[in-house]
Amino acid sequence: MSEAKPPPGSLSEDEQRAVLYRQSAEKLRQLAGKVRFNFGRREQLLSMADAFDRAAARIEGLPVKRAAD
Secondary structure: OOOOOOOOOOOHHHHHHHHHHHHHHHHHHHHHOOOOOHHHHHHHHHHHHHHHHHHHHHHOOOOOOOOOO
C-alpha cells in the first residue's frame, strides 16, 4: 500500500499530519503482524492503527469508518 509521496513543501500542515497518521497506522499494523503469542497486544496495536486512520480521515474531510464490533 505504498503511495507516491508529493514533495514535502507542497503539503499543508494538516495534510502533512494526515500523512504522518497514515504512516503511523501502517507501522502499527506491521508490528501487530509480528506479534505471535500476545493476541491482546495485537488487538491493541490494530485498534491504535484504526484510531490513526480515523484521525487522518477527519483531517482529510473523508467519512470516518468504524471497525465492525
